[in-house]
Amino acid sequence: MRKNGVAVALVLATGALGTTAVPAAAAGTARTAACPTGWGSGIKSGTGTGTAPLGNITTGRHDCFDRMVLSAPGAGEKDIGYHVQYVRRLHQDGSGRYIPVGGGAVIEVRVGAPSYDPQTGSPTYPGRVAKPLPGVDVTGYRTFRDTRFAGSFEGDTQVGLGVRTRLPFRVTQLPDRIVVDVAHSW
Numbered sequence: 001m002r003k004n005g006v007a008v009a010l011v012l013a014t015g016a017l018g019t020t021a022v023p024a025a026a027a028g029t030a031r032t033a034a035c036p037t038g039w040g041s042g043i044k045s046g047t048g049t050g051t052a053p054l055g056n057i058t059t060g061r062h063d064c065f066d067r068m069v070l071s072a073p074g075a076g077e078k079d080i081g082y083h084v085q086y087v088r089r090l091h092q093d094g095s096g097r098y099i100p101v102g103g104g105a106v107i108e109v110r111v112g113a114p115s116y117d118p119q120t121g122s123p124t125y126p127g128r129v130a131k132p133l134p135g136v137d138v139t140g141y142r143t144f145r146d147t148r149f150a151g152s153f154e155g156d157t158q159v160g161l162g163v164r165t166r167l168p169f170r171v172t173q174l175p176d177r178i179v180v181d182v183a184h185s186w
Contacts, residue, residue: 035064039168039183043085046173050079053124054113054157057133059144065181066143068161072113077175081112081156084171084180090160092129093153099130102146103162107169110159111178115152125157133159142184143167 052075060067072080087108090099115125126134127149138144146162163182172179 035183035185036170037168037183037186039170039181041086041166041168043083044169044171045083046078046081046171048075048079048081048112048173050075050112051118051155052079052113052176053117054111054115054152055124057125057127057136057147057159059136059138059141059147061141062181065183066138066141066163067182068109068144068147068159068180069177070109070111070113070157070159070180071177072111073176075113075176078173079175080173080178082171082173082178083110084108084169086166090148090150090158092150093156093158094151097130099148099150099160101148101160101162104145104165105163105167107161107163107180107182108150108158109161109178109180110156112156114155115149115157118155127151127157127159143182 052072055073056071058069085108087106090101090106090108092099115127116123129151131149133147133149136147143163145164148160150158150160167183169182
């Protein structure tokens with residue numbers, strides 16, 4: 001019985017030390033230090049040769065960044081071109097119409113995937129000009145504040161992404177999709 005009592009006391013003492021050995025501030029610093037840096041906030045672009053239409057736009061939250069994914073089912077790797085940049089105001093391609101986007105800064109996202117089938121003209125993405133992206137709710141996100149669909153013009157789809165302030169971002173070109181990550185901090 002005494003051996004079990006000593007073992008239990010040892011486990012409890014070790015557990016107590018484990019929970020108090022790392023101060024909360026140090027734990028937060030360790031997590032922040034693991035976040036990627038060096039993305040910058042300048043223009044990012046990539047070429048593409050495909051014509052696959054846009055199928056969906058989704059967003060997600062991560063420890064270090066908020067993410068937007070623009071999917072074009074059927075597109076291959078490097079098929080979807082893109083041009084992503086901070087703008088003072090979002091203006092719709094073709095018409096020049098101003099589209100208000102909430103947040104302290106606005107990122108314009110253009111992808112080489114129309115929101116319609118190029119063969120038939122049928123819509124493939126249900127976005128409505130100047131309205132929030134369908135099915136996307138950025139409430140509670142650390143960086144994202146608003147989304148707006150700006151339409152498709154000459155094969156490109158344009159989206160406005162409102163963020164809380166100008167922050168670094170990266171763009172990744174993958175098969176079937178373009179991924180835009182905006183960091184929570186510099």
